[in-house]
Amino acid sequence: MEEIIKILSGIRPEYDFYQESNFIEDGILDSFDMVMLVTALDEHYGIKILGTDIIPENFTDTASIKRLVERYGGME
Amino acid sequence: MNMIFHNKKISGILCVVPQKESLFDDEIGNYNFPPEKSLRLKKIMGYDRHRIADQGACISDYCVFGIEYLLRQGSLKKDDIDALILVTQTSDYLLPPTSNIIQGRLGLGEDVLCMDINQGCAGYIVGLMQAFLLLEQKNINKVVLLNAEFLSKRTSPKDRNSYPIIGDAAAITIVERDCLENVIHANIKMDGSQGNALIIPAGGLRMPATAETAIMEDSGDGNLRSKDHLFMDGTSVFNFVQTKVPALIEDLLVTSGTAKEEIDYYLFHQPNRFMLEKLADQLGVPYAKMPSNIVERFGNSSGATIPVNAVYNLGDRLKETSFNVCFCGFGTGLNWGAMMMKLGQLQIAEIIEY
Numbered sequence: 124m125e126e127i128i129k130i131l132s133g134i135r136p137e138y139d140f141y142q143e144s145n146f147i148e149d150g151i152l153d154s155f156d157m158v159m160l161v162t163a164l165d166e167h168y169g170i171k172i173l174g175t176d177i178i179p180e181n182f183t184d185t186a187s188i189k190r191l192v193e194r195y196g197g198m199e
Numbered sequence: 200m201n202m203i204f205h206n207k208k209i210s211g212i213l214c215v216v217p218q219k220e221s222l223f224d225d226e227i228g229n230y231n232f233p234p235e236k237s238l239r240l241k242k243i244m245g246y247d248r249h250r251i252a253d254q255g256a257c258i259s260d261y262c263v264f265g266i267e268y269l270l271r272q273g274s275l276k277k278d279d280i281d282a283l284i285l286v287t288q289t290s291d292y293l294l295p296p297t298s299n300i301i302q303g304r305l306g307l308g309e310d311v312l313c314m315d316i317n318q319g320c321a322g323y324i325v326g327l328m329q330a331f332l333l334l335e336q337k338n339i340n341k342v343v344l345l346n347a348e349f350l351s352k353r354t355s356p357k358d359r360n361s362y363p364i365i366g367d368a369a370a371i372t373i374v375e376r377d378c379l380e381n382v383i384h385a386n387i388k389m390d391g392s393q394g395n396a397l398i399i400p401a402g403g404l405r406m407p408a409t410a411e412t413a414i415m416e417d418s419g420d421g422n423l424r425s426k427d428h429l430f431m432d433g434t435s436v437f438n439f440v441q442t443k444v445p446a447l448i449e450d451l452l453v454t455s456g457t458a459k460e461e462i463d464y465y466l467f468h469q470p471n472r473f474m475l476e477k478l479a480d481q482l483g484v485p486y487a488k489m490p491s492n493i494v495e496r497f498g499n500s501s502g503a504t505i506p507v508n509a510v511y512n513l514g515d516r517l518k519e520t521s522f523n524v525c526f527c528g529f530g531t532g533l534n535w536g537a538m539m540m541k542l543g544q545l546q547i548a549e550i551i552e553y
Contacts, residue, residue, distance in 0.1 A: 153420065153421075154437070155236075155240055155359075155433075158473055159240065162243050162473070171480045173441070173481050174440070174441030174478060174480070175441050175442055175481065177437065177438075177441065177477070178438060179434075
């Protein structure tokens with residue numbers, strides 16, 4: 124989880140990702156943030172998240188992002 | 200809608216792009232976002248440079264310029280043109296059809312069929328389909344397909360969602376009968392219920408352009424645009440493309456009996472680099488077979504993007520040999536279409552500047 128929070132903080136340093144709840148509904152991550160996040164996750168974990176998985180439901184909070192990464196075999 | 204065409208071919212492609220190149224680095228200050236964040240998107244999305252037509256220039260100028268170049272160069276004879284199909288969303292006037300204007304300026308005969316088609320990013324597929332259908336007529340032997348778009352004139356320069364990826368261009372494709380058996384498979388789908396995902400709201404009869412529609416405002420995403428400008432719901436369009444396009448290609452591979460590996464190049468429409476690479480991943484196609492460099496070198500010129508892609512990436516090789524290609528266009532409508540055919544032995548495959 125720490126790694127994911129570090130990546131998120133690199134994209135939106137103005138937010139505290141330990142505190143934030145719903146990244147999408149609260150307007151913390153916009154579509155371009157998601158693009159940057161997916162690119163960073165792909166590079167960091169050596170995975171290729173498919174376009175069909177780049178949907179808001181997979182980026183609502185750190186837990187959902189972690190589940191997504193794990194599904195692709197990315198390890199914390 | 201699955202379609203099969205026989206004994207048709209593309210015999211030449213000429214693309215006309217503006218001489219003026221605009222750099223993303225110079226435009227960053229126009230956007231309502233921190234420059235460092237925009238710069239991070241530069242590489243991911245393929246924001247680099249795009250071709251922008253001069254104010255006052257119209258698509259007919261580029262089409263006439265290109266066809267006159269072909270006539271001088273010898274790839275086309277005036278008397279051989281039986282039909283002009285123009286696919287565009289940025290016509291010179293609401294009426295008359297811009298294809299008629301082009302016909303008149305070129306001094307083409309009265310028997311030349313002129314046809315404007317309002318289509319966008321799938322416009323190359325739609326245009327080729329229409330050209331092939333016309334070539335079923337015994338009096339039509341050669342069709343000049345024009346895909347021309349100046350969307351920069353209808354896109355807010357303060358909209359980072361759209362402006363950095365937009366490029367202006369015209370592409371001229373010569374389409375004719377082929378004495379050799381050349382089976383072309385195509386499939387196109389349309390979903391008008393999602394039309395609002397890519398729209399210029401004002402300027403038609405539904406919402407006439409007024410001083411009010413020209414007011415720039417932030418609709419909540421940090422970009423400034425007016426109702427006279429292109430609006431793209433990026434998230435919806437991205438999801439649409441990633442969901443619909445791979446299924447379309449897989450279906451076309453099955454119906455045409457083609458193995459994925461038999462396709463030499465997947466020459467797709469290019470909205471941005473990220474979207475293309477994710478499509479390639481989804482389809483299991485190597486990036487080298489699906490070029491994604493047009494948006495960063497020229498910009499996305501709607502229906503002209505695929506021919507620019509073909510000529511820029513395959514160049515003179517298109518004159519010397521033949522490739523199995525898969526064209527795919529997707530966008531406004533929302534529409535998505537693909538076509539598999541042999542492309543090569545062209546008389547001309549060139550990009551010129553206006």
